[in-house]
Amino acid sequence: xxxxxxxQRTADRRSGIERRxxxxxxxxxxxRMTWEDQRTQYWTRLLFCGLALLYFNFGGEEQVxxxxxxxxxxxxxxxxxxxxxxxxxxxxxxxxxxxRQRLTMWVDIFMTSFAVLAxxxxxxxxxxxxxxxxxxNGMRYGxxxxxxxxxxxxxxxxxxxxxxxxxxxxxxSVSAIFFLVFFAIIVIYSYTLTAKTELGRAKLAHExxxxxxxxxxxxxxxxxxxxxxxxxxxxxxxxxxLFADLDGFKTVNDxxxxxxxxxxxxxxxxxxxxxxxNEDLVARYGGDEFLLLLPDATKQGGELVAQRVRQAxxxxxxxxxxxxxxxxxMGKYPDHGLDLETVIDCVDKAMYRSKLKQGRGGIxxxxxCELDSPDPTTGSVH
Numbered sequence: 001x002x003x004x005x006x007x008q009r010t011a012d013r014r015s016g017i018e019r020r021x022x023x024x025x026x027x028x029x030x031x032r033m034t035w036e037d038q039r040t041q042y043w044t045r046l047l048f049c050g051l052a053l054l055y056f057n058f059g060g061e062e063q064v065x066x067x068x069x070x071x072x073x074x075x076x077x078x079x080x081x082x083x084x085x086x087x088x089x090x091x092x093x094x095x096x097x098x099x100r101q102r103l104t105m106w107v108d109i110f111m112t113s114f115a116v117l118a119x120x121x122x123x124x125x126x127x128x129x130x131x132x133x134x135x136x137n138g139m140r141y142g143x144x145x146x147x148x149x150x151x152x153x154x155x156x157x158x159x160x161x162x163x164x165x166x167x168x169x170x171x172x173s174v175s176a177i178f179f180l181v182f183f184a185i186i187v188i189y190s191y192t193l194t195a196k197t198e199l200g201r202a203k204l205a206h207e208x209x210x211x212x213x214x215x216x217x218x219x220x221x222x223x224x225x226x227x228x229x230x231x232x233x234x235x236x237x238x239x240x241x242l243f244a245d246l247d248g249f250k251t252v253n254d255x256x257x258x259x260x261x262x263x264x265x266x267x268x269x270x271x272x273x274x275x276x277x278n279e280d281l282v283a284r285y286g287g288d289e290f291l292l293l294l295p296d297a298t299k300q301g302g303e304l305v306a307q308r309v310r311q312a313x314x315x316x317x318x319x320x321x322x323x324x325x326x327x328x329x330m331g332k333y334p335d336h337g338l339d340l341e342t343v344i345d346c347v348d349k350a351m352y353r354s355k356l357k358q359g360r361g362g363i364x365x366x367x368x369c370e371l372d373s374p375d376p377t378t379g380s381v382h
Contacts, residue, residue, distance in 0.1 A: 033141070035095045041136055042088040045108070048129060049081045052115055055125070068118050080111050105137045105149060113156040122167045130157060134187060139194050146194050150187060211284040213262055214269035222283035222291060223340065229281075229295050230339050239333040240302030241340070242292035243347045244272070244309065247360030248324040249288040256322070264322065271312040275305055291344070299365075302330050306363045327351055331366040 056063050056073050064070050087104055090097070112133060116126035130153040138146025161168055209221035217225070229239050246268065253261040265288065272282055272290055281293040292309075294302055306328045313326040329347035337343035350366045 033095055033101070035092050037140070038091050038095065039088075041140060042084060042091065044132075044136065045084045045104075046081065046088075048132070049077055049084060049111075052111075052126075053077050056115075056118070059120075063120055064118055065120050073115075073118055076111070076114060080107070083107060101137070101141050101145065102148070105133065105145060106152060108133045108137070109149075109152045109156055112153075113160060116160050117163065122164070127157065130154075131183065131186065135190055139190060139197070142198050143191075143194055146191060150191075211269075214266055214284045216269050216273065216290070217281065217283035219283060219285050219291075222281055222285070222293070226281055226293055226340055229293060230333055238296075238335065240294040240297040240299065240305075241331045241333065241336075241343045241347060242294070242302060242306055242309070243285070243329040243331075243344060243351065244290040244292065245327050245329075245351065246288040246324055247327055252322055252324050260322075264324065267316055268313060268326070271316060272309055275308040275312060293340075299330070299332060302332070303363065303365075306330055310363060325360055327360055327362055327364065329364045329366065336366050 053074065056070060056077075061070050064073055084104075087100055090100060094100075109130075112126050112129045115129070116124045119126060134146070134149045134153050137149045209217060211218045226239075246264075249261065249264070252264055265284075269282075269284060269290065272292065276282055276292060276294070279295060281291075281295075283291050285291040292305065294305060297305075310326055310328060316322075317324055329351040331337070331343045331347040331350075333340070333343050336346045347364075347366050351364050
């Protein structure tokens with residue numbers, strides 16, 4: 001038997017898994033925020049919006065600089081409050097929306113900058129809100145947004161000082177310098193804490209979501225991540241579900257040993273990962289079972305992926321002189337079920353009946369949980 005994994009081919013085969021794993025852990029990860037994670041932040045935004053209205057209205061027109069008016073200040077902060085409530089409702093219905101997190105952060109920076117520029121008080125309390133924006137967004141959403149919050153807040157602060165330079169000349173003193181130093185220390189310290197937290201979160205996510213042997217998603221992670229796919233859609237092609245099962249794998253373990261069986265599973269996973277798109281979900285579903293979810297894919301597209309997977313596994317088995325093959329069942333949401341479990345059950349039953357009739361191997365299509373006549377030349381069921 002030739003070497004199962006060697007040199008460049010091993011690196012090429014694992015590249016697909018490593019690319020997909022980077023979306024789950026490490027610095028390429030995007031932590032999926034829940035509504036509970038964000039609720040406090042939105043209430044804090046509303047609190048600061050209310051405090052800003054009280055601050056300017058208690059001070060009256062004297063609290064507002066000449067270039068604007070109290071009426072404009074009130075109008076903008078009322079609009080800000082409405083914006084917060086709108087995205088608060090949106091976050092409760094769709095918790096994970098990176099575009100919303102970024103947009104609301106930049107709105108926070110804009111409104112804070114406006115408040116400081118509109119305030120007649122030179123040492124405006126709005127400057128402290130910049131720190132809240134940095135910590136509130138950065139430490140919650142990760143290093144990338146932390147960096148954006150720092151750049152945006154510091155850039156806004158520099159712009160404000162340049163526009164009100166004559167007002168700030170008299171403020172430059174030893175105490176002001178120390179204030180800036182302390183501000184910088186807090187930001188840097190918070191950044192290091194965020195980096196450690198994100199690394200720990202990535203490690204935990206990897207251990208929780210990734211199958212250690214194959215590097216693919218495990219069953220629990222697949223079910224969790226696919227929940228948004230199996231929802232009513234007005235547009236789109238639905239989700240193609242491919243259920244792959246290795247034939248003869250027990251014989252591989254019995255003949256060559258479990259260490260070879262493990263290498264075979266890892267190689268199968270790597271070959272599958274190379275055949276799919278970045279947006280597709282691939283998981284090790286059981287011992288020698290793999291599940292592929294292809295969102296917004298047609299049946300023809302699913303058939304093409306299944307053929308590529310089957311060809312890659314057949315080539316691998318032939319190259320390494322190992323007698324095993326792969327059977328792939330194909331179903332689709334919502335045609336064959338309204339949830340993942342129903343579609344999988346439908347495909348699994350069809351595969352079982354087909355194997356009883358025609359043996360192992362082939363690409364098996366499901367039609368309403370009833371198996372049509374098999375094509376004797378391809379092993380497919382149409």
